[in-house]
Amino acid sequence: MDQQFHKKEIRTLPSLVVSDIRGNLFEIDEYAMLARSGESFVIPDKGSLIDLPYGSDLHMLPDRYPVGINRRNGNVVTLKKYRGSKIFAASAFLPPAYTALYLAAYESAEATAPLPLFAYGALGFKKDGFVSAAIRVDNDKRQDCSNFNQEEIVVRGKKLLDRFKGNRLTSHLINNCAFNYLCPAARNWVMGRWEAPIPVSASCNSMCRGCISFQPPDEGMPSTQERISFTPTSQEILEYAVPHLERADRAIVSFGQGCEGEPLTKASLIEETIRQMRARTGRGTINLNTNASIPGAVKRICEAGLDSIRVSLNSAQHLYYNGYFRPKGYGLDDVIESMKTAKEFGVWISVNYFIFPGFTDREDEMEAFTEMIRNTPVDMIQMRNMNFDPEKYLDIINNEKTSDKSIGIRKWMAEIRKIRPAIRFGYFNPQH
Secondary structure (H helix, E strand, O other): OOOEOOHHHHOOOOEEEEEEOOOOEEEEEEEEEOEEEOOEEEOOOOOOEEEOOOOOEEEEEOOEEEEEEEOOOOEEEEOOEEOOEEEEEEEEEOOOOEEEOOEEOEEEOOOOOOOOOOOOEOEEEEOOEEEEEEEEOOOOOOOOHHHOOHHHHHHHHHHHHHHOOOOHHHHHHHHHHHHHOOOHHHHHHHOOOOEEEEOOOOOOOEOOOOOOOOOOHHHOOOOOOOOOOOOOOHHHHHHHHHHHHHHOOOOEEEEOOOOOOOHHHHHHHHHHHHHHHHHHOOOOEEEEEEOOOOHHHHHHHHHHOOOEEEEEEOOOOHHHHHHHHOEOOOOHHHHHHHHHHHHHOOOEEEEEEEEOOOOOOEHHHHHHHHHHHHHOOOOEEEEEEOOOOHHHHHHHOOOOOOOOOEOOHHHHHHHHHHHOOOOEEEOOOOOO
16 A cells, blocks of 8 residues: 555554454554555544444444554554554444444455445554544433433333233334434433334335445345334324423424334325324324325425425435435435425424435535425435445445545535525434
8 A cells, every 4th residue: 555644643643553353452653553445545524533433332343454543654554463463453333422424444345245234434443542523412401311310211111012002013113122222312202202102014115225224135235123013003103202292391393203104105194193193182293204205295394283204315316316225116306305395394304315425515515405405495414424335335335436535524514505595414314
């Protein structure tokens, strides 16, 4: 590797963090950390490094070798061994409300198995602790790890199981989501606060590469959680969702969760349920998390009383959107039409934008995205990290435009604000 940096650039950089074959992480002081933006190895820009947030996970990346900078000569090197022992790259998986500004720097061995469905942020070590290149994009603490006491959640959850005995949906949310997968939304509902989830669909009209609840066996990536296997009734939803709207602080109920398919495939159920919700209470926010694939269904749900909609996108370009979402019977134009339809009813519109440093902030993607928000009334960008193997994602989006420059995620945010000064950056669905 012939890339080289000046010694002054690397003098104050954190140390490289690596993993041994058992998953034990340690720093190597004689090498400085590097980060990755798309296919390029870069030094994190000034001010991008923060102490690793509480609640982060640290990952060993098997068959991936750490890339760092030799502090003596400024050379970029790939390390496969250290002091005679084999080592692997390491990365940071950030907690909710944080967006990665750079990815972990590594090189892969040949014929590697795909990494699990997590995000792989840059990681270093400085003085007394780990650091990562990240920004907190939402000050709301509703999913901060410090808010959850699992012992208390189990006690409350068991009481709710007795209260809602025979309700398949509440049983799923408690036993599967809150107890097994530690889903923040499900656990918050158990605690009687903030945003409560309403999964409704076992099926989907897309085959998203990074779907966390369904992965075809030939993809080589296991799903990270079990998808809901039934369609709840309106009564099963209303039984717990209406009391939540009536009593919870900053109450939100959200149709559409990671543990299900696409909620618009159950549009009639959602429409009828929202009408009954609003017949019983005008309190709180009713939200829909969706791929926005069926504009007609979005219209009916908005007419029923929807307050906000969150639309997932990985790209504002048809080629890259199709490469990741693999839509069935719809396209990106339908998604944009759905957002415009929702705004006709005064619905708050959030784009759930999957951030991938080196692509999201690349010239062609920026141009397409800014053109979209000029013409589409987007109120908020929820900056979610792309949970996918970085190298596999670059392959999926047909990354032939390596000459296109990326400007960095923070500069990208500043450019977006120039186009839409009132736009809000965040992570969570807002309460209205």
